[in-house]
Amino acid sequence: xxxxxxxxxxxxxxxxxxxxxxxxxxxxxxxxxxxxxxxxxxxxxxxxxxxxxxxxxxxxxxxxxxxxxxxxxxxxxxxxxxxxxxxxxxxxxxxxxxxxxxxxxxxxxxxxxxxxxxxxxxxxxxxxxxxxxxxxxxxxxxxxxxxxxxxxxxxxxxxxxxxxxxxxxxxxxxxxxxxxxxxxxxxxxxxxxxxxxxxxxxxxxxxxxxxxxxxxxxxxxxxxxxxxxxxxxxxxxxxxxxxxxxxxxxxxxxxxxxxxxxxxxxxxxxxxxxxxxxxxxxxxxxxxxxxxxxxxxxxxxxxxxxxxxxxxxxxxxxxxxxxxxxxxxxxxxxxxxxxxxxxxxxxxxxxxxxxxxxxxxxxxxxxxxxxxxxxxxxxxxxxxxxxxxxxxxxxxxxxxxxxxxxxxxxxxxxxxxxxxxxxxxxxxxxxxxxxxxx
Amino acid sequence: xxxxxxxxxxxxxxxxxxxxxxxxxxxxxxxxxxxxxxxxxxxxxxxxxxxxxxxxxxxxxxxxxxxxxxxxxxxxxxxxxxxxxxxxxxxxxxxxxxxxxxxxxxxxxxxxxxxxxxxxxxxxxxxxxxxxxxxxxxxxxxxxxxxxxxxxxxxxxxxxxxxxxxxxxxxxxxxxxxxxxxxxxxxxxxxxxxxxxxxxxxxxxxxxxxxxxxxxxxxxxxxxxxxxxxxxxxxxxxxxxxxxxxxxxxxxxxxxxxxxxxxxxxxxxxxxxxxxxxxxxxxxxxxxxxxxxxxxxxxxxxxxxxxxxxxxxxxxxxxxxxxxxxxxxxxxxxxxxxxxxxxxxxxxxxxxxxxxxxxxxxxxxxxxxxxxxxxxxxxxxxxxxxxxxxxxxxxxxxxxxxxxxxxxxxxxxxxxxxxxxxxxxxxxxxxxxxxxxxxxxxxxxxxxxxxxxxxxxxxxxxxxxxxxxxxxxxxxxxxxxx
Numbered sequence: 080x081x082x083x084x085x086x087x088x089x090x091x092x093x094x095x096x097x098x099x100x101x102x103x104x105x106x107x108x109x110x111x112x113x114x115x116x117x118x119x120x121x122x123x124x125x126x127x128x129x130x131x132x133x134x135x136x137x138x139x140x141x142x143x144x145x146x147x148x149x150x151x152x153x154x155x156x157x158x159x160x161x162x163x164x165x166x167x168x169x170x171x172x173x174x175x176x177x178x179x180x181x182x183x184x185x186x187x188x189x190x191x192x193x194x195x196x197x198x199x200x201x202x203x204x205x206x207x208x209x210x211x212x213x214x215x216x217x218x219x220x221x222x223x224x225x226x227x228x229x230x231x232x233x234x235x236x237x238x239x240x241x242x243x244x245x246x247x248x249x250x251x252x253x254x255x256x257x258x259x260x261x262x263x264x265x266x267x268x269x270x271x272x273x274x275x276x277x278x279x280x281x282x283x284x285x286x287x288x289x290x291x292x293x294x295x296x297x298x299x300x301x302x303x304x305x306x307x308x309x310x311x312x313x314x315x316x317x318x319x320x321x322x323x324x325x326x327x328x329x330x331x332x333x334x335x336x337x338x339x340x341x342x343x344x345x346x347x348x349x350x351x352x353x354x355x356x357x358x359x360x361x362x363x364x365x366x367x368x369x370x371x372x373x374x375x376x377x378x379x380x381x382x383x384x385x386x387x388x389x390x391x392x393x394x395x396x397x398x399x400x401x402x403x404x405x406x407x408x409x410x411x412x413x414x415x416x417x418x419x420x421x422x423x424x425x426x427x428x429x430x431x432x433x434x435x436x437x438x439x440x441x442x443x444x445x446x447x448x449x450x451x452x453x454x455x456x457x458x459x460x461x462x463x464x465x466x467x468x469x470x471x472x473x474x475x476x477x478x479x480x481x482x483x484x485x486x487x488x489x490x491x492x493x494x495x496x497x498x499x500x501x502x503x504x505x506x507x508x509x510x511x512x513x514x515x516x517x
Numbered sequence: 518x519x520x521x522x523x524x525x526x527x528x529x530x531x532x533x534x535x536x537x538x539x540x541x542x543x544x545x546x547x548x549x550x551x552x553x554x555x556x557x558x559x560x561x562x563x564x565x566x567x568x569x570x571x572x573x574x575x576x577x578x579x580x581x582x583x584x585x586x587x588x589x590x591x592x593x594x595x596x597x598x599x600x601x602x603x604x605x606x607x608x609x610x611x612x613x614x615x616x617x618x619x620x621x622x623x624x625x626x627x628x629x630x631x632x633x634x635x636x637x638x639x640x641x642x643x644x645x646x647x648x649x650x651x652x653x654x655x656x657x658x659x660x661x662x663x664x665x666x667x668x669x670x671x672x673x674x675x676x677x678x679x680x681x682x683x684x685x686x687x688x689x690x691x692x693x694x695x696x697x698x699x700x701x702x703x704x705x706x707x708x709x710x711x712x713x714x715x716x717x718x719x720x721x722x723x724x725x726x727x728x729x730x731x732x733x734x735x736x737x738x739x740x741x742x743x744x745x746x747x748x749x750x751x752x753x754x755x756x757x758x759x760x761x762x763x764x765x766x767x768x769x770x771x772x773x774x775x776x777x778x779x780x781x782x783x784x785x786x787x788x789x790x791x792x793x794x795x796x797x798x799x800x801x802x803x804x805x806x807x808x809x810x811x812x813x814x815x816x817x818x819x820x821x822x823x824x825x826x827x828x829x830x831x832x833x834x835x836x837x838x839x840x841x842x843x844x845x846x847x848x849x850x851x852x853x854x855x856x857x858x859x860x861x862x863x864x865x866x867x868x869x870x871x872x873x874x875x876x877x878x879x880x881x882x883x884x885x886x887x888x889x890x891x892x893x894x895x896x897x898x899x900x901x902x903x904x905x906x907x908x909x910x911x912x913x914x915x916x917x918x919x920x921x922x923x924x925x926x927x928x929x930x931x932x933x934x935x936x937x938x939x940x941x942x943x944x945x946x947x948x949x950x951x952x953x954x955x956x957x958x959x960x961x962x963x964x965x966x967x968x969x970x971x972x973x974x975x976x977x978x979x980x981x982x983x984x985x986x987x988x989x990x991x992x993x994x995x996x997x998x999x
Contacts, residue, residue, distance in 0.1 A: 080856045080857070080861070081856070081857050081861035081862075081865050082597070082598050082600060082789070082940075083864060083865060083868040083940045083941060084941065084942070084943040085868050085944070089944045093871055093875045093944055094871070096878055096879070097874050097875065102867045102871065105867060105870045105871060105892065106769050106770075106867075106870070108737075108740055108892050109766070109769060109770050110740070110742070112743065113743075113775055114769065115768070115769060115770075116768075116770070118862070118863075120635055120638060120639075120859045121855060123856060124855050124858075125856075126856070129602065130602065130605065132855065133606045133609060133628075133848070133851075133852060134609060135624075136624035136627055137609035139623045139624030140610065140613055140621060140622050140624045140625055141621035142612040142613065143612055144612040146617060148616045148617060149616075152614055152615055154612065158536045160567060160570060162608075164570075164574045166604065167574070167575065167578040168583055168584075168585025168586065169581040169582065169585065169586055170583070170793065171583065171585070171599065171604075171791045172583035172584035172585045172596075172791050173581055173792060173793070173794040173795075174596060174792045174794070174795070175792070175794065175795040177591075177923075178915065178920065178921055179977070179980050180912070180915050180975040180976070180980070181580075181581070181582045181915050182582070182794075183522070183581065183976050184577040184579070184580040185581055185794035187577055188577055188794075190524070190991075190992070191524060191526070193991055193992050194524075194526065195560070195562060197991075197992045198561050198562065199560045205991070205992070207795065210651060210797070211650060211838055211839050212839060213836075213838055213839040214654070214838065239839070241836060241839040241840065244835055245835075245836045245838060247835055247836075248661065248837060251834075252657075252664070252696050252697045253695070253697050290550060290551060290554050316556070316560065317556075318546060318555060318556055319550065319554055319555065320553075320557070324557070333839070340845075341612060341613060341614050341615070342607075342610065342843075343613035343622065343625050343840070343841065344614075344840025344841050344844060345650070345797070345838070345839075345840055345841070345842055345843040345844055346796075346797030346843035346844075346845050348797070358989070366991070367989040367991055368985070368990040368993075369980050369981045369982065369985040370980070370981055371977040371978045371980045371981070372970070372978050372981075373977075375521055376522070377977035377980045378980075379980045379982050379985045381982070381985040381989045382986055382989060383986075384986075386687075387653070387688045387690075388686075388687035388926070389687070390687075390691070391687050391690040391691060391700075392690035392691060392693065392700040393694070394687070394690075394691040394694070397653040397656060397688045397691035397692040398651070398654075399651065399652065399653050399688055400651035400652060400783075400785065400792070400795055400796040400797075400798040401651070401796045401797075402650075402796045403794040403795035404794060404796065404797060405793070405796075405797050413562050414525055414535065414562065414570050415535040415536050415567065415570050416535065416536060416538075417533070417534060418559040418560060418561065418562045419559075419564075420538055421559075421562060424538050426541040426546060427538065427539070427541035427542065429544070429546070429549055429550065430541055430542040430544040433544070433549055434542070452549060452550045452554065454550065469617075470618050470620065473617070473620065478614060482616075498541070
């Protein structure tokens with residue numbers, strides 16, 4: 080099945096209109112030496128066959144809808160209206176809204192999304208989304224370096240290690256200097272910054288789940304006239320003091336907890352929000368309210384002069400496609416939950432995680448690595464290699480104990496719990512952990 | 518005057534609920550989280566009932582066109598039909614966590630492994646990473662591979678320049694800058710192809726790479742491509758292929774066989790995954806063997822019948838994205854390739870090129886100017902007749918129920934309209950579109966006032982973009998708040 084509507088008669092008639100007999104003539108401008116290679120691909124399948132095939136592949140996976148794994152990706156409940164609404168063909172099959180008169184649906188949805196992200200972070204402006212949390216961090220740091228005209232970056236080890244790896248790749252490319260400050264007892268130590276530092280990055284709750292006190296870092300960064308990039312799980316912002324209130328200049332994070340399935344790590348979306356003075360440095364799409372010739376309210380892509388299709392080599396970023404549909408799911412999720420529902424989900428997640436931690440640390444040899452207070456993820460030191468614990472739990476149909484990189488210490492595993500875990504789920508995991516570790 | 522369409526926040530009433538989560542356990546948040554850490558006031562999200570959410574977004578969607586509603590011949594964007602089977606298939610993999618034991622995600626890893634292989638086969642490359650999240654992200658990955666390669670040979674300091682044709686997608690020069698390179702433009706010749714003499718003159722030991730798309734953004738196949746690549750390789754220069762236009766040549770020619778060293782693909786263009794109003798996409802990168810050691814972490818490999826994530830790649834440029842990329846998009850592309858097979862992909866490109874050439878011919882017959890009027894590939898450039906503006910024709914098309922082409926791009930053609938019909942449109946659709954274009958041209962020339970004020974029948978009419986740029990309003994605020 081190839082989804083082309085052309086009948087043999089259509090093809091003949093259209094070729095005839097071009098004065099051609101054969102399709103090959105359409106490729107007469109290609110060099111003969113490379114023309115028509117044999118492609119070695121599996122034989123075509125019908126829709127029924129392909130669905131049977133991928134269903135077989137899906138059956139080789141153990142679904143992790145009740146995973147106790149963390150790292151910023153967790154199973155949260157997604158109301159049924161979100162997949163239903165987001166599959167509307169008008170949203171699903173539109174391109175970037177370059178023609179605003181027929182793109183008010185996407186543009187207004189982005190405007191509302193931008194408003195929600197600004198509210199969550201207590202900052203002034205959000206863009207339309209970025210690829211993921213890691214790209215949002217990298218873009219946030221590049222933004223800070225452009226603004227400060229400096230090339231030094233200090234990042235706390237409390238920032239998700241994969242985000243830091245992506246940041247390192249981006250910074251190497253532009254020749255910026257990246258320094259990592261190790262956690263002490265699970266928290267970012269206080270320090271001072273030199274005048275070569277343009278961006279200072281911390282995450283709270285940090286990768287081990289601990290809620291940081293960001294105030295000393297922010298104060299020290301601002302004393303050195305550096306900008307602060309604050310990585311925050313958006314769900315935590317339902318309950319915790321937001322980056323803007325702490326004094327951060329830029330907030331970034333990954334939108335998975337907002338209405339997006341885990342999807343084996345993607346797609347979801349990255350968010351970025353900034354203070355007013357940084358708006359013109361933002362990468363990617365921005366939607367602004369305006370009005371049409373009849374005075375009606377409407378929305379357009381704004382400040383495009385920052386972007387690659389206008390500025391080319393001098394653009395703020397090369398980003399074009401971002402993560403619009405998944406960001407739309409985030410906005411729909413927040414709209415459906417409202418402020419009360421959002422807080423209730425976060426509270427349930429916190430309560431479950433604390434209940435789980437309290438049970439697990441009673442097991443012999445298990446030790447809480449994350450200092451209190453923590454949010455809905457926490458790290459434990461296990462008395463056995465983490466990979467094998469995860470494998471043994473998987474044999475029991477449980478997904479828990481995400482291996483944490485050696486840089487944080489030996490045998491450390493990350494756990495999380497959410498509103499999807501009931502008492503019996505927690506009990507089952509605690510029991511299985513007891514068996515696996517004994 | 519019609520009423521403004523409400524912002525969701527304006528539909529909010531204190532105390533309304535859209536969904537009721539199970540009652541959370543009674544806990545003291547101040548003691549669990551630390552009183553000083555708590556938010557003073559909740560974020561001001563809309564308070565709306567579920568039906569209001571459904572109606573709001575459903576009615577917003579009715580103020581939006583997509584491929585599902587309208588012919589959408591947006592040049593270089595490949596707005597082909599997005600099969601719904603892709604959506605059904607990807608939903609089967611929604612509840613997988615990136616950190617679950619890889620032995621419990623063998624089906625997902627198998628799809629990634631096989632997709633790496635299919636894309637390598639289709640493009641003629643030796644190795645593929647699926648990690649980049651979009652086309653421009655793939656471009657950056659590809660350019661960083663080239664940079665790492667030159668650095669590994671001790672030529673990193675010396676090779677500082679990337680050559681980009683003046684007809685290139687804007688993301689190419691932006692990417693080269695992000696990868697730390699200086700950009701030098703290469704002019705196109707009068708035939709619309711890269712000026713080979715100018716290119717030869719620009720080549721040298723200071724050049725790291727050339728970024729090309731072939732067919733180029735005029736829709737023309739660069740006929741001297743083999744010569745051009747030989748000339749570049751002679752000088753140690755790497756060839757980057759921007760895969761945005763791959764839909765023109767699948768099964769007919771492979772960038773790898775042309776001599777390109779690295780390529781990115783847009784799964785959301787060529788391989789039928791939906792654009793979603795601007796993503797999420799996926800931008801896999803293919804590389805020849807000499808660049809493969811530098812590919813980002815991790816790759817999926819197969820060992821003793823098991824699929825593994827391979828992090829043991831000491832020369833890798835590092836990580837480009839968290840986790841493994843936009844896996845859900847990969848499933849959709851995998852399904853598409855399995856449904857089409859080699860013959861189907863080849864036919865898809867043939868029909869895309871047939872539609873483009875047919876439309877080019879028919880538009881010329883009704884008075885549109887074709888600045889490079891020869892065999893084109895999947896797209897072509899037209900100019901409106903008689904001094905009409907591309908912008909006005911685009912706006913008039915909205916009233917006729919068509920999404921306009923890409924306009925004012927490439928920059929080297931005045932009043933450019935870049936038209937890419939794709940293979941999933943029928944001859945009737947193209948004929949009706951030509952009739953509309955003919956009528957717009959006729960009416961526009963007769964009545965300049967009419968066309969200057971189009972569209973008349975869209976949810977909103979021409980918008981004040983100057984005001985939006987001068988004083989952008991990027992968020993909703995309640996009345997009376999600054």
